[in-house]
Amino acid sequence: MRLFISALLLALRLVAAEDGSAAWLRYAPVPHAANTSRITPSEIVALNSTKSSPVYTAGQELQRGIAGIFGRKLNVSAQASSALSTIVVGTLETFTDAYGDFDEAEDLEEDGFFLCATGDKVVIVGQNERGALYGAFEYLSRLAQGHISSVSFISNPSAPIRWTNEWDNLDGSIERGFAGPSIFFRNGFVVDNVTRVAEYARLLASIRINGIIINNVNADVQVLSARNIEGLARLADVMRPYGVQLGISLNFASPEDFGKLNSYDPLDPKVDAWWANVTNQIYAKVPDMAGYLVKANSEGQAGPLTYNRTLADGANMFARAVEPYGGVVMFRAFVYDNHINETDWKADRANAQLEFFQNLDGKFNDNVVVQIKYGPIDFQVREPASPLFSALHHTNTAIELQITQEYLGQQCHLVYLAPLWKEILEFDLRADGRPSKVKDIVSSERFNRPLGGYAGVVNVGTNSTWLGSHLAMSNLYAYGRLAWDPSLESEAILQDWIRLTFGFDQKVLNTITDMSMKSWPAYENYSGNLGIQTLTDITYTHFGPNPASQDNNGWGQWTRADKFSIGMDRTVNNGTGNAGNYPPEIANMYENIETTPDNLLLWFHHVPYTQRLKSGKTVIQHFYDAHYEGSAVAQTFVKQWESLKGKVDMERYEHVLFRQVFQAGHSLVWRDSINEFYHNLSEIPDDLRRVGNHPYRLEAEDMRLVGYKPYSVSPFETASGYTAIVTTSNSSVGVATANITFASGTYDVAVNYYDLIGGKAQYHLEIGNRTIGAWTGDLEDKLGHTPSIYLDGHSATRITFKGVEVRRGNMVKITGQPNGIEPAPIDYISFLPPGIVD
Template sequence: MFCILLSTVVSLGIVTAENGQNAWLRYAPLRSVNSYNLSLASNIIALNTSKSSPVYTASLELQKGIQSIFSQAVKESDEIHQAASSLIVGTVDDYSHVYGNGNDVPDLEEDGFWLNTEGETVKILGQNERGALYGAFEYLSMLAQGDFSHISSVNNPNQPIRWVNQWDNMDGSIERGYGGSSIFFNNGGIVDDLTRVSEYARLLASIRVNGIIVNNVNANVSLLSPQNIQGLGRIADVFRPYGIQVGISLNFASPTAIGGLTTFDPLDSGVISFWTNITDQLYQRIPDFAGYLVKADSEGQPGPLTYNRTLADGANLFAKALNPYNGVVMFRAFVYNQLNESDWKADRANAAVQFFKPLDGKFANNVVVQIKYGPIDFQVREPTSPLFSNLYNTNTAIELEVTQEYLGQQCHLVYLAPLWKTVLDFDLRVGQKASKVSDIISGERFNRPLGGSAAVVNVGTNATWLGSHMAMSNLYAYGRLAWDPSKDSQNILQDWIRLTFGLASEVLNTITKMSMESWPAYEQYSGNLGIQTLTDITGNHYGPNPQSQDNNGWGQWTRADKKTIGMDRTVWNGTGYSGTYPPEIASMYEDISTTPDNLLLWFHHVNYTHILHSGDTVIQYFYNAHYSGAETAQAFVKLWESLKGKIDAERYEQVLYRQTYQAGHSIVWRDAISNFYWNLSGIPDEAKRVGNHPWRVEAESMVLDGYTIVPVKPFEAASNYTAIITSSNTTAGTVATKLEFADGTYDLAVNYFDVVGGRAKWQVYLNNKEVGEWIGDHEDTLGHALSANLDGGTASRVTFKGVKIQKGDMLKIVGSPDGAEAAPLDYVALLPPGVID
């Protein structure tokens, strides 16, 4: 044994910048203060040294981690019987075979592990090899956080399926990908260099993910070519040492697209033979192939309904082919049709129950129905999907989103674990018995053999994986909650902070505050009271566009008019959705007096003057919440700035950039939503904030030279509903105004539009002296879905702090267009210290 004297353990001082690639597996060096005796093993005994074995991987990880944390080499020993002063890692069976005393190991479930640090020998034993690797990562996590407890801990998973779904396309693009291009595919095939895939496998194994779907649910049939099947085998070979099984998404119409058949009817014998043959080929190359993910009869994807077959017929087609290999079919419940909004009883939220409840018990035992956490589509707040309470004889899994499709697309800090917990902890009261969603998906509540979790996780080639350092908290939290849904979301977050940014209390407390306030803040400034996220649903799902919710067939309606707002989902007068829940829950949502305020507009259609439980009217709460949420987002910038020097410069600057962007964009959100409903309802803000901006100067009111005034669509995306663009896409334009503000020091904020198609340049002058400049390069610096329009997604803000002005000073902005970006401007705000525009 070697000893390290430790008591108060802190991270070593910052030495070099970090790009985020190691995420929470940095294994940052620790230093010791005072004296505490920590004994670490002098050698590691791995009970399987095959290089494809997760036990061997665990041994390598332990060596690497201990070396990095303590600057002490711990080598693997070939003397397996010299167990004293050693760290033993392996399976329970191998431990019993070698040492003959496996009776002292507690009972473990599949993938479970026992970590025992009591006594001279550290034992990390898994029920299987994957479990042993999980135990190694748990031990290193403790050490990296300065936790040197003597424990004997049993860790068993809540659910057998803990998968991630990649939405990667064969051309290397990623649907809803905000962190770079695919690490798996390029130019129609599998990439040659899989180093990045191995690094991703390591991250996933450390949070106990055991399966991955590598391609988009809108699947390309070319993935099933012989060449690509061989490529999938190479991917599986990389994941195997980390205990992760590879699966793929399928295109239901593949038999006609590449199989030479004239039908993809799931009951046709030729179709059955086609899928049997494809499955056999996959298992011949990938013996531990996980199975299939299927999106059928949804958003234009083909499926069994084409032939008047049931969704169960479709799922069971694949289940039969996979059954000899113990493979699993994950069949998405995201099935719905476009609807007629003029039909008061039409409701997309009813679709999942309508399609799947009649099929309960008709799915094969190796089929798992994958259900989005809410009945619409990854909204900022939805009620728990009632489908969980309607499938008693069918395996189910919950689908979550690590990728922030409707939730700021990784440009806004939104820590999602608290949102997920509202669903996982929700008691559906099936049969008037405790029926938490977490117990349903685990298989426990209805005694099902399979179940679990799946998350859309669109990592890419960006060094930060998701495009944002802070967004990685969601990937970490997903794995932790899939393993144990009872975990506290703040405790999970703080583990992630310590592992990612270090042990300093200031860092821990600050990032905790920012993250735990982030989801409530985003909900407040984007959409509240159950109205959903009022983003651009007919466009790129980014930025405010409340009018896009209605007057279309997509069914994410608000039914807002001049006097009323909200969906009536009651049984007595509405769509009947509330009645799809068990009686106790249905009665709560049916009655407006017992419906929580945060879901009021999801279940009830009310006047803007309806009084909430809080005492506010609906419209006044909208105004108050949007201003409060944006104010919280401004505070995130100052909180992060307080960490300067406590976090390496590279990550500090990258996070600061995004927090500054979010602060500006939250004001765009606040104004757009507030202005839209003020215009629609005609009811003013009691606090006189909406439409009242004494610190602003509208761009169109300035003296324009080479600029033209244009309307903005949607109108609410711009202050005063208009903007200016250069008259030519090759010649600079100038705007100027005399400032009528009192002498003083101001923050000078400029709202502009950063559209795709060019990188315009703006320069700001005060009395012909340059204050600063910026470039419209969000396509390079932010990963969100881009837009070529002046809209809520491209509206942005840049701020120059501490500008001294005198009344009568001349402010000038020169905009130099580039390509399609005609240097658009919205307004300028001169903000005194402490004032939020």
């Protein structure tokens, strides 16, 4: 009977809709739960009675998890028990007080835990309260994945700092947030209802994140208002039971802009005293505040350089303020001049980190951590590891990773990021000719520093999926796992997440694993390869393609592409000298074009389009081929996900399918835009004659137009044939018709159009007087990416109607009803035979 009930529960769980809010903490029944529940302990002892304690939380979480997994509700007691069938969770101190000596005590480090599960006896001992909670989550994770076997081990963190950065603004918006408004702020103040914040702290604790910066690095001075400081206390109170410490970003100019001083000079005693006073006020309300995050003298932000002070002078001012409370200052190395001159062959934004920080090594206080983006530019699809990691031997460092996919598809494209991060973390910089992997530098092991660790830019919102996409949550999960133990393998982390999020079906596991592990290489192939960076629009939304935007501006993300050649010359011999910023062994590799890996060729070398790669292909042919290959992989994701229908609950199935269909279409926009741009620039043909040759397309501008007119799209390459059609006014209906010249048969009919923010145009497609489909340009309500008000690579999208019977000579008619600023724009219609992608 019990087995039947278990099977029934599993079946119900499969068909029940899930909105993603539980993420990987679903605690769904596991296969054969009825058979294994007999070896589950019969009670829980949480050696703490204070409800704000993470140990108390651990007891409640264990009760909740076992109820979900095994259908058994265990009692939780705060008193030590001699019963054999017990889960005991507590700190090292409380455990030894209750049960005597603990042999493994000396091996436990801060936040670490010991887990011993043998039959129905489970012991979870944390070095501190947070460690005890982490051990409880580890035990539940194993149970939730069906791992019931006996274990006994100690787990310690790789680094003490494992924080997230949230770029939330006080008005409730989120910079580079793709999942709705802020869970922390609304209308200038901390929110009153903090339930969602507590739920997020629980998620973070389950992956062993111990700190969170809640506001944008481009900080608003009003975060320091009395009302907001009270709000910070409210937030800290609900995160404290999960061991997650609150921190805030600061605006360097606050003493002047908020405090009404006439200066924000870090060496001015009045400024120093002002910050000390503000810090005292905050710690009076939040005594365990993690510390501050500071972005200074970058992208127009105020900072110490305004007063000819050093960045260390600025960081140390904050360090002095928080030092009495054990606080930490995370000081971003993202400092550069965004008005540099591209005509200067030696100019290079990638050198900025070294230029600003190298000579300050050893001058930062011990509670300052320099937070370094993983590459020298800005979260691109591929960058070399930042040389700054190997240059700071006497300074605490942390690596900054980006979970929110700012440059990598903004959660509308599947891109599993753990393999990218692993590549950086495992890279050996060979400082002083010795092993110097990035993971060992930021853990503080390599240079023996007191602090170090990880900062992940997450940007969760109020969307039930947290990040706007169910599959994107694998990146948040992987970030926490790698911050704790960077030796873990990307695929193993992914598969843990899949089992916890989607269950035990082997086809589901295999399919999502395959899709995810292919996703970063595919995105790199169709967005920007050979180290050229992500060829997105860097001056606008950072979402769609616009390779020309990289050059001829002061932002320094240049490609130096011209008619004959492409790439940044970063050699010492003839270029910007960036290669020489690395330790000699690495510098020599990057200096020499023969030893530079092809996937970083254009990062370090300026070459003709006809330069031969190690594969034998020319650079330009590799571009053409890679963009076709990458977009072809994106098409397979749709069919792979469709194969899981009935194996994933319908709510999540439909949600993911919608995004995979969008990605498949948008990858073609990327493919055609990048290939057409460089084909037009270089005038070198594609060996396979694909670029610019689309025999299955009917260009909208070539149709008979009534109420529509041709429109020259900018950038030109984001429209097939450089031209689209728009309605002649924003109040008149447009009609485009043509007679079909393709052979009679069954086709997938795809319409590429533009979906702008600021309007919801309506479309109606007919073939041979039959309605094929109707839709609304309302992706702004369905996708979280940064929208566009223009016809461009950000707003370009497609809709496909499958299995349409078409006869030669039929009239195809598309009607567009404009709305708002959206003039029902259409690029082309494709008639695709089965298995063909144009």
